[in-house]
Amino acid sequence: MSQRISKNQICKYHAFLHEVTRDRDNMFYCRAMNAVTDIDYYCCKECPLAREMYQDESGVLHPTCWYFDFSAGYTNTLSPVEQKTRMNALIQAGYAGEFPEYLEESNKEQAVVERAIRYAAEAHHGSFRKGNHLPYIIHPMECMMLTAKMTDDVDVIAAAALHDVVEDTPRSLMDLEQEFGSRIAGLVAMESEDKRAGQDKGTTWKIRKQENLSREKNASLEAKMIMLADKVSNMRATYRDYQVSGSDIWAKFNMKEPAEQEWYYRSVAEVLSDLSEFELYGEYLRILDEVFAK
Secondary structure (H helix, E strand, O other), X not given: OOOEEEEOOOEEEEOEEEEOOEOOOOOEEEOOOOEEEOOOHHHHOOOOOEEEEEEOOOOOEEEEEEEOOOOOOHHHHOOHHHHHHHHHHHHHOOOOOOOOOOOXXXXXXXXXXXXXXXXXXXHOOOOEOOOOOOEOXXXXXXXXXXXXXXXXXXXXXHHHHHOOHHHHOOOOHHHHHHHHOHHHHHHHHHHOOOOOOOOOHHHHHHHXXXXXXXXXXXXXXXXXXXXXXXXXXXXXXXXXXXXXXXXXXXXXXXXXXXXXXXXXXXXHHHHOXXXXXXXXXXXXXXXXXXHOOO
16 A cells, blocks of 8 residues: 555555456446446546546446555456445455545645535435435535545645535534634535525525525635535536536426526526636536526
């Protein structure tokens, strides 16, 4: 385990290299999500475990991953389903976590990022993204990596990994403050909507989004970075669905009117305009133009 890989100045690994093994249905096992999925390169490219892509004889790109395991190359001989079964057994036995280890134990400052991912993975366990079978943890994980492209502040990156924990799980802000301190908890609070428990989510959608926009308008740049990462992650997923289903994609959301969705996401772009120097902001605008093309 002597090889070390540095990603985005934050994530460092001591790990074995694993080539992603696909089955005849083009499914593969993803260690970061601990799931067998047909997910494509779009999620691998931001993953903290992904090292590089390699091209096979047919010209097809395949990701390679770095993570702790008991024997180098062993999982490459197993099918995706067998890999998941094996990892579930390791997790149940306490030899592995929901999210894989990837930071050096001696790096105490950066360890907050790994703790945040582990905390989020446990909190979101059993939850899935809207309209598909993908474990929910892939979203905060992607947000974390996108945020790391804009800052090397470990508290901000950790907060990005945790940004949906209070809004979507039983964990509270007090829980987060006790575990990670007031600064990280404060950043998560800025990203957390009041879901108005017991009320119809479609009916309360607009007021919740207006509150979100008002709160973020005067937020710190660090909070806005997390919001931008969150919205880019969401719009990437929406764009992929849009390419398949067109405007029917909105049927799975609480707000099913495309015009209202466009109002919100365009308003987000205005609120985040002071991040326009970042490449990620330009990507966000381009996806909006594609999804909401007239």
